[in-house]
Amino acid sequence: MESNHVNGNCCDDQYHPSAPEKTADLPPLDEEEAIELADLYKLFADSTRLRIIIALLGVEMCVIHLAERIGMSQSAVSHQLRQLRQARLVRCRREGQLAYYSLMDEHVSSMIQLGLEHIREE
Amino acid sequence: MESNHVNGNCCDDQYHPSAPEKTADLPPLDEEEAIELADLYKLFADSTRLRIIIALLGVEMCVIHLAERIGMSQSAVSHQLRQLRQARLVRCRREGQLAYYSLMDEHVSSMIQLGLEHIREE
């Protein structure tokens, strides 16, 4: 009934040669932080939100214009913007009737960039 | 009924000052590519898969050991490994009864790294 592996003589300390240099600078993750990190990636894990983010790269845009640009309803875009706003991935600047949205920082575009590199490589 | 925004005189070409240099090197995304990119991020958008990936940083590990490490059932881990395998984020090397898993390339750890930086900044 007991697995051989609890004795720790199966996979421990078998470093994989392909990415050894990446190991040291990544501290281990507890479950709470894993959930927090997953929640961040969830925001990028929807094509509508991705297209909103990409539309906002370098520019700020109001909701209606954003909705027209990506071909979704105003309501759908507004719901998604709320999530991005609450996660502080975008900021909102109101001017009269309009709400201008823009990206919060460069981490966002860096993550998009890295993801794009990955899918375009293969 | 018609919005003012279709005339294009609302938000166009209003570059946002915070990240202007990031704009040029990111080509626009069509919907198909947005979906592909979202599918990639979906793989990182689950804490169990994240903990599997992080457990595999720099090392290769068999399924049972992986399951013990992150405190999930063998079945749950195997199901998630299948997704990671099909997306080519991990590779599998069989040796006897054991299946040793390791990360496919450095893009994976780079994306984890970037995400961690983001959540640890605020």
Next chain:
DNA sequence: TGAATATATGAACAAGTACTCATATATTCA
């Protein structure tokens, strides 16, 4: 003030998904 426009949001519904359970496949060893 009242109409028009822009945005936000609650409710409901449909689609996706991560887990468990049971079981199949595969390998080792007696």
Next chain:
DNA sequence: TGAATATATGAGTACTTGTTCATATATTCA
């Protein structure tokens, strides 16, 4: 060959989530 171990996977279920629809809030302008 048969038992034990490791892994994979289909079915079922509970939960999450993205959309639509209706409506609320807010601002501008006549």
